[in-house]
Amino acid sequence: MSGSPAVVMRLVASAYRVAEKAGAIVRRVLHSGELGIVEKTGANDLQTLADRLAQQSICASLSKRFPKITIIGEEDLPVEEVSGDLMETGQEEEILHKPCPAEYRELKEEEIVVWVDPLDGTKEYTEASMCLRRQTEARTPHNRPDTSKPHSTALWLLDNVTVLIGIAYGGRAIAGVINQPFYNYQLGEGAALGRTIWGMVGLGAFGFELQEVPGDRRIVTTTRSHSNKLVIDCVDAMEPHEVIRVGGAGNKIIQLVEGRASAYVFASIGCKKWDTCAPEAVLQAVGGKLTDIYGNAYRYDANVKHMNSTGVLATLRNHEYYTSRVPQSVLQALKSE
């Protein structure tokens, strides 16, 4: 590599550290126990103090270093000065040393759109918090929480939570950073929590071990908290051997690239561009695909509508099988405009 790193590599290197900081904020708010929950459109569409602080931290940090980039965050927040302790100025050195794919070398700041989901899986985050609170209240010297059985509690929900920073150019998701703040939660008190996964189309994806679901087993992952008849009909039509119901778009893409699920199927409105941009880039970087249920790609230009109105279908392999199985009734109900 000669000269200074390309703008987009510097942006990903910053986004990596910014996502780590946001992950730390998400952990800190959970442990404070004061979530400051606000209902947006309803009980399954929540915002917490962690969503607010993480978004402020991400947007202020990135826009300070890259003032000409368009940044679109999920949360609608009042414009105010962001306190210094929320600012992150670091860059992940290792990313700066990676070769930028030729087609992105000359990108200018003003051509880039960044989609920010400060906390994906907010519903599950709030439920995990309630679970922790109950455990703490029940704790006496003789009645300690049994963390050796995480599935007997709702603590596994912590892994549904991610921080998503997606980078788009020319309407396409080209790079993404996914921080999973509670990764390794099973190790209990004192363990270092969290990991960061990132990827770039044409370069690859890092921070995890790529695995596929063995053989021709079809394991479908879908929503846990935003289900309806269409969602269920569409999952059933895939003739899955197994269905996993978990929260978060970022979390479900991690399941695909780590060989725990073969397809993410969500035949409903609800998911938005900030939910899919980073996951799509990471998945595509390892040869996977994220589309709507028709098999059509979403665009990520600054002026697109935020809602992914025609659902989400994501796979590492065999995308056509899944698009071909979507029932006509579901396609009709989620008709593209």
Ligand SMILES: Nc1ncnc2c1ncn2[C@@H]1O[C@H](COP(=O)(O)O)[C@@H](O)[C@H]1OP(=O)(O)O
């Ligand atoms: N009906 C909905 N209302 C609000 N957010 C939704 C809805 N459906 C999906 N989402 C967003 O998409 C993510 C993936 O969906 P699901 O968890 O249901 O599989 C959710 O975690 C949520 O993101 P967020 O938690 O960032 O608000």
Ligand SMILES: [Mg+2]
């Ligand atoms: Mg939300």
Ligand SMILES: [Mg+2]
């Ligand atoms: Mg989200």
Ligand SMILES: [Mg+2]
């Ligand atoms: Mg969110």
